[in-house]
Amino acid sequence: MEFLLAIITGLLYAAGLYMMLRRSLVKLIIGLIIISNGANLLIFLLGRITKGHPPIIPKGSEVFTEIYADPVPQALILTAIVISFGLQSFAIILIKRAYQAVKTDDLDEMNTIEEDIR
């Protein structure tokens, strides 16, 4: 399964990069979302995956008695998901405002239009 997940991760990165290279601002944001998902999956995968053993200490005991999933990557990813949401929501609203101001979501037009806005 690790092998397939590694391929999926690569696929996410590839799709994310491809979307980031588009001229449309919306696609850029979508690309960003895909890449951040890919990064999460990568961290998760590199922390080794375990089926059916969440890092929760079972009732009645004080420490783990059998194998458990690595909690550190999970904590990292949790932080990453939340932070990337902060970024994404801000970016999405920013596109909206930018569109209201310049009436385009084409990055190239935004580039050249700069002098016209005072």
Place this chain on the structure above:
Amino acid sequence: MLIAILTGFIFAILLFFGGKRLVINKLALLPTLIPLGLFIYFIRFIGDISNQNFIYKTYEWIPSLGVNLSFTLDGLSLLFTLLITGIGTLVFAYTSSYLKGHPYLDRFYAYLSVFMAAMLGLVLSDNLISIFVFWELTSISSFFLIGFNNDSEASRKSALTALGITGVGGLLLLAGGLVLGNISGSFSIAEMLGQKDLIQGHEHYILAACLIFGAAFTKSAQFPFHFWLPGAMKAPTPVSTYLHSATMVKAGIYLLFRLSPLMGDTQFWNTTLMIVGGITMLYAAFHSIFRTDMKGILAYTTISALGILVFLIGLGTQESYLAAGVFIIVHALYKATFFMMTGVVDHQAKTRNVTELAGLRKVMLPVAIAGILAAISNAGIPPSVGFVGKDLIYEGTFHFEHSAILLTILAVLTNVFISYAGYVAGIKPFVGKLPEKFEKVKFPSIFLWLPPVLLGSLGFIFGLFPVLIQDALVKPILWSIGQDAAEVHLKLWHGFTPILGLSALTIGAGILLYFLLKPSQKLEHSITRFEKISPKSIMEGVNTVFMMFSAFWTRTFQNGYLRNYVSTIILFLIMLMGFTLIGGTTYHIDYASFAKLTIYEIVILFVLVFAIGLIVFAKSRLAAVVATGIMGYSICLLFVFYSAPDLAMTQFAIDTLTVILFVLVLYRLPKYLKLSDFKVRIRDGVLSIAFGALITILALEVLAQPVNSEISDFYAKNSYLLAHGKNVVNVILVDFRGADTMVEISVLAISAIGVFGLLKLRLKSVERYQK
């Protein structure tokens, strides 16, 4: 001694505050006191130095790097300090009148003071690194002085050329110093001298010598780097006098002199110096006879004189060192006189063209005297000190062990040209009939004519009584480079020797040339035709190509398109990592594990692949956003399968919110356009797939490595015992790394404020885009 060096810098800073008063209150003569005071300070050392009591002072600067401010005052340094401060005094006084009432006079004095201080530091330093620092400071102050008339484009260009050439030379000096320091383990020249054999036998000796040569040849305007010096004549005349004839351009000579006991006396050192010096002296002397601008003539004769000095150091005999030492004094005296005289002519008659100037003795007799004195000393006519100097040069070449005849012919030829150029610049403007347009020329002020007359007369006093400089200056120079000086006797009259014949020949041929060859525009034109193939044009060509290349480079990589930056970075990353991975990977696919896959996992993977494909190829934006949502939920399910319930919950909530946000703003956006053509899409697609493959390979590589679970074990073990929580992920976030989580929450809060602000923002009408 440190104070003496720093005085110039301190004074320059003071001028920054109160400098304007110099101009307003007519205190322009005041700064002259600085070099004068320093001159008096240094001249007191003559007694010590002539008794071989050289002075060493060391101040620690960066001891950990072996860089100390160590100063040596020996014969060579003393000569240069006296030139710097002595001629400096006259130049400062001269400037007060030459640039009278100039709005930036204070600035000019500040630059001059900085230069003077840097030059003093340069000739007094014993440490190669501090020599480098002062060396570059002289280049920088020279840059400001050449470009002083900064409203003239030619001035600015010349200043840049000079800075470019001498600045690069300075870097070569640093490199050379580092090589020498590496070989000997010290940057102090005095300490290196003890390891002469080690340095000369080292495999990097040639490299070090080449670097030092590069520094010296650029600073002292040797062929083919000479062309910055004629350009530097765009500077006001006091600058040409001070920097570009008497002191700064001799810094290279000083360096060679200073290092010759250390690096000299090898075949490579001597031959290179002789060849470069020889070419320079003849080439520049030959060029000087074609010029019509007085400063142009003087610039080329200066280059020629510097060539003679390099050539003499290259000969490397006691006689040639003696000749070089005396010639430095001789040249400084007459060339500074020449320049100051030229400045007065230019200042009063408003032209420097020798074809127009004539008969000026009738309106400015003292200046004419100065010019004629300089011309006589320059031509080596007795009883000037120039005669003594020229004799010594001929003795140096004539007594050289091999090809003496050839070298002597070379020297004679050079001197004939130089003396002709001297007559043209120093005598021609003053003799003959005064043209009408110059009849109204005013008599210059005393500070303009006195300094050149003083210097010119000094040349005759030293010529009549050479013993004055013999013990005080010349012998200590030889001592300071480890030569024997007991037998040195400077004399005007040597009796009837072949040398006397050579001198007579030089003088005669020079005078003959003066009467045969009249300077004219036509003559000048005949040589400027060849400028296309001169080193200057080649350098300019190289410059142009370099500028074009950098413009191309900037346009290619700094093109203002985000996606191009991203592609460049990713492409570079792929190449870098691909190069490392080319050696092969260590991961082996465990096919047996595929059998353990459940149907849920397979379905999720397919959904994920489908969602990704949909995002990339969707025609409508809504479809893309929905697909993004599907992708998020699939990953969410993956988290569920692989024991990460907290992640699944978070991902689920966040993904829902993102999709809602997207849909909310979607209807306001323009149509989902396909903006790129097929070719671009293929290009980006290939790049993206390569990048994805790279990530996959990297992930597999890491998976093949053993895992270190030390940290996880710590958290797992202590989660309940220390923090009394059973969900380890939660405990890590809110307890062990609680502070991090709090900062994260504040990031979210800031983002929320931003979103809120953007939503509430009402654009002013001017901010709305109107097409």
